[in-house]
Amino acid sequence: MTLQLTNPQALSLWLNTVSTLVRGEETHDLTSRQMAILLTVYLTPGPHTVRGLAAELDITKPVVTRALDTLGRLGLLKRRRDMTDKRNVLIDRTPRGSSYLGQLSDIIVTAGFDA
Template identity: 45%
Template sequence: MNALTPLQIAFPPVLAPHPDTPVHAVLQQALSLATLARTVALLVREASPLPVDMTQRQLALLLHLATMEGPHTVRGLADALRLSKPAICRAVDVLSEAALVERKPDLRDRRSVLLALTSTGRGAVHALAYQLSTPNEA
């Protein structure tokens, strides 16, 4: 008979719970983070200054590019966001078509491309941050 291993949940280091935290508390943290992600995605969709209706994946990619120092490759983004490379490419296709993200050749590795926000993308992220930080006047 095989011994059962503890439930393994991969958290980013900043969000990792203390090793002595009970499993149900870890699951509650995971649920809270998922709920927060859905809430932000809904807020973005409801009154978004962004020029495209975004999925959570596309929003995560856009915000990662805006907040994390580059250069950014498809592989690096896939690792950072824990997504497949094809999923990153599909998200970049949509964001590129909306002129929010651009692909640039990687001069050090001709097989690779670097991804960056365009000036339109930076402006959209700033507008989104402003909108989310401004109280809703009903």
């Protein structure tokens, strides 16, 4: 099933979602890059690496690294050394990250009803 929104409805949905995020105490106000990385790790099959995320999102590795630093501090993602190739660092999901995205999806659904 495809959701059909007009441009004003889509923007209203985004406004309602972002407004809820910026004033919410239980949700983090992530940058667009941080959100893109978080969603990529949770919604696409892994394993995920800095190099792979940079290529997938067409951004630089330092940008990915900085975003991962923040997402790691927030407990939304974690990094671990790839034991088969110690040069690689793998990006893993966390229970806290899963919970955050569950809250986010609830916010989006609610915002859609208000759009």
